[in-house]
Amino acid sequence: MKIHGKPWRTIWPEGEGAVGVIDQTKLPHRFETATLGTLDDTARAIRAMVVRGAPLIGATAAYGIALAMREDASDAALDKAHDLLLATRPTAVNLRWALKRMCDRLRNRPRAERAALAWAEAAAIADEDVATCKSIGEHGLKILREAAAEENGEPLNVLTHCNAGWLACVDWGTALAPIYMAHDAGIGLHVWVDETRPRNQGASLTAYELGAHGVKHTIIADNAGGHYMQAGQVDLCIVGTDRVAANGDVANKIGTYLKALAAKDNGVPFYVALPSSTIDWTLANGRDIPIEERSADELLKMTGRTPSGELATVEIAAPGSGAANPGFDVTPARLVTGFITERGVCAATEAGLRSLFPL
Ligand code: MRU
Numbered sequence: 001m002k003i004h005g006k007p008w009r010t011i012w013p014e015g016e017g018a019v020g021v022i023d024q025t026k027l028p029h030r031f032e033t034a035t036l037g038t039l040d041d042t043a044r045a046i047r048a049m050v051v052r053g054a055p056l057i058g059a060t061a062a063y064g065i066a067l068a069m070r071e072d073a074s075d076a077a078l079d080k081a082h083d084l085l086l087a088t089r090p091t092a093v094n095l096r097w098a099l100k101r102m103c104d105r106l107r108n109r110p111r112a113e114r115a116a117l118a119w120a121e122a123a124a125i126a127d128e129d130v131a132t133c134k135s136i137g138e139h140g141l142k143i144l145r146e147a148a149a150e151e152n153g154e155p156l157n158v159l160t161h162c163n164a165g166w167l168a169c170v171d172w173g174t175a176l177a178p179i180y181m182a183h184d185a186g187i188g189l190h191v192w193v194d195e196t197r198p199r200n201q202g203a204s205l206t207a208y209e210l211g212a213h214g215v216k217h218t219i220i221a222d223n224a225g226g227h228y229m230q231a232g233q234v235d236l237c238i239v240g241t242d243r244v245a246a247n248g249d250v251a252n253k254i255g256t257y258l259k260a261l262a263a264k265d266n267g268v269p270f271y272v273a274l275p276s277s278t279i280d281w282t283l284a285n286g287r288d289i290p291i292e293e294r295s296a297d298e299l300l301k302m303t304g305r306t307p308s309g310e311l312a313t314v315e316i317a318a319p320g321s322g323a324a325n326p327g328f329d330v331t332p333a334r335l336v337t338g339f340i341t342e343r344g345v346c347a348a349t350e351a352g353l354r355s356l357f358p359l
Pocket residue numbers: 052053054055092161162163164165168169173174175201239240241242252253327
C-alpha cells in the first residue's frame with residue numbers, strides 16, 4: 001500500500017543481512033523505519049510491538065530464524081531461535097505456524113545451505129502473505145458489493161476493530177483488504193474505526209492506513225459501536241483474528257467479543273477475515289487459546305503528540321491503582337456470520353473450514 005504515493009510493505013530485506021520494518025510504535029505521529037540485523041532484534045521488535053498483527057508477527061519471526069542462521073546454522077541454534085521467538089507473543093498462532101515452517105524447511109538440510117535456504121523461505125512466507133491477503137480482499141469484496149447494492153446509493157457503513165490492515169500483515173491486510181478493494185472499485189463506503197483501547201491500534205494505525213488510502217472513516221470510542229448498531233448506522237462488521245480454533249471460535253483483540261454480541265443483537269452481519277495460517281487445528285475450541293496478559297502501563301498511561309510535536313507519555317489513572325490487561329478475547333463461533341479466507345467464504349464451523357481446507 002502507499003504512503004505519500006510511495007508503495008511500502010511492512011517488512012523487506014535490506015541486503016542479505018538485515019530486514020527493514022516500519023516502526024509501528026511511532027505511528028501515526030511519525031513514519032519511521034527500523035533495521036533488524038539479528039535474531040535478538042527481531043524478538044525485541046515483536047515483543048515491543050514495533051511490528052504487530054498476526055501475519056506480520058509470523059513473517060518477522062521467519063526472518064528472525066534466517067538472521068539466526070547467518071550467525072550459527074547448528075541444530076542447537078535453530079532450536080534456540082525457535083524457542084526465543086515463540087515466547088515473544090502467545091496468542092497469534094501465525095507465529096508458531098511460521099516458525100514450524102522454517103524449522104521443517106531447515107532441519108534436515110546441510111548446515112552450509114541453511115542460511116540461504118532460510119532467507120529464501122522467509123521471503124516466500126512474506127510474498128505468500130501478500131498473495132493470500134489479496135485473495136481475502138477479492139473474496140470479501142463480493143460480500144461488500146452485495147451489501148452495498150442494498151444501500152440505495154447511500155454509503156455502506158462498515159465497523160472494524162483494532163488493526164487488521166496492511167500494517168498487521170505484509171501488505172493489503174485481512175479485514176481491511178476487502179475495504180480497500182471496494183473503495184478502489186468505486187463502491188461508496190464509510191468505516192467506523194474502533195479506537196481499540198488500551199493501545200489504540202484503531203485510532204493510531206487503522207485510521208492512519210484508511211486516511212492514507214483515501215477511505216472515509218470515523219474513529220469511535222470502543223463503547224460506541226453498540227449504540228451505532230442500534231441506530232442502524234452499521235451495516236456490517238469485519239475484523240481480523242489472531243487464532244481460530246477448529247470449531248470456529250475466534251481470538252482477536254480485546255473487545256471483539258462485545259462487538260460480536262452487539263452485532264448479533266442488532267442483526268448486523270459479523271465477518272472475520274483470516275489467512276489459513278491463523279487456523280489452529282490442534283485446538284477443538286477457543287477455551288484453550290492462550291490469552292496474552294499485557295503490561296498494566298498500557299492502561300494506566302497514554303502516549304500522544306504534544307502541540308510542539310514531541311511524543312509524550314502521561315499517566316491517566318489515580319496513583320496507586322492497579323490494572324488488568326488481557327490483550328485478546330474469544331468470540332464464540334455462533335456469533336460469527338462467516339469467515340473470509342484466501343480460498344473463499346465459509347461458515348464459522350469446523351465443517352465450513354474443512355470445506356475450504358480439507359485434511
Ligand atoms: O496486539 P496486536 O496489535 O498484534 O493485535 C492485532 C489484532 O488483534 C489484529 O486484529 C489481528 O492481528 C488480526 S490479523 C490481521
